[in-house]
Amino acid sequence: MRTAVVIVGHGSRLRDTVGIYESIARVASERLGYEVRVGYMKHHRPNLVEAVEELIAEGYKRIVVVPLFIVPGLHVTEDIPILLGKKDGHVPEFGYSKVNPPEDVEILYADAIGADPRLAEVVADRVESAISGERGRCASC
Numbered sequence: 001m002r003t004a005v006v007i008v009g010h011g012s013r014l015r016d017t018v019g020i021y022e023s024i025a026r027v028a029s030e031r032l033g034y035e036v037r038v039g040y041m042k043h044h045r046p047n048l049v050e051a052v053e054e055l056i057a058e059g060y061k062r063i064v065v066v067p068l069f070i071v072p073g074l075h076v077t078e079d080i081p082i083l084l085g086k087k088d089g090h091v092p093e094f095g096y097s098k099v100n101p102p103e104d105v106e107i108l109y110a111d112a113i114g115a116d117p118r119l120a121e122v123v124a125d126r127v128e129s130a131i132s133g134e135r136g137r138c139a140s141c
Contacts, residue, residue, distance in 0.1 A: 001106075004035040004060040006051045008067045008080060011043035018044055024068065035060070041075055042094055048083055052099045052107065063101075066110040070119070076112045084109055 005028065009021040021038040029036035039051030046054065048065070055063050065084060067076045081087035083098045086109050091098050101107055113119070 001062045002060050003062040003064065004037065004055045004058075005029075005032065005064045005066060006037050006039045006048065006055065008048050008065060008069075008075075009038055009040050009044075010069070010075065011040035013043055021068065034064075039065075041079065047094065047096050048080065049096050049099045052084070052101070056101055056105055061104060062106045062108065064108045064110055067112045069112045070114065072112045072114065081109060 007021060007025050007028065009017075011017070018038075021040075025036040025038050035055070037046070037051045037055065039046055039048035041048060052063055052065070065080065067080055069076050078087070078089060079092045079094075082089045082091055084107050085098055085100070086107070099107070
């Protein structure tokens with residue numbers, strides 16, 4: 001079955017954040033061997049629904065949606081499942097409606113990033129870099 005992935009990012013008013021999500025998508029695509037796209041909840045395009053619908057239009061029959069969120073807040077537990085048709089509820093007012101996939105398309109909703117122990121390794125790396133002076137200051141500050 002032709003499979004693709006959509007990484008869901010929150011989006012930000014800061015344009016520079018787009019490159020971060022795209023970099024993660026590239027690395028994930030290389031590792032998985034699947035087409036990986038980014039869909040945003042707010043502020044950027046494509047939005048989540050557009051990203052899913054683009055993949056459907058390109059012939060993908062299984063789409064795995066991965067929320068790139070650490071905390072399972074309202075976007076993860078309510079908004080995204082409703083937009084994907086996985087949960088009943090009021091469609092969030094983000095300026096787009098929910099996806100309406102054909103019957104032959106399977107949409108899977110993966111867990112949020114959560115408290116994955118690998119994140120502690122990233123934190124440790126950042127602390128060590130700050131202490132050693134390699135990146136002593138916040139690069140985005």
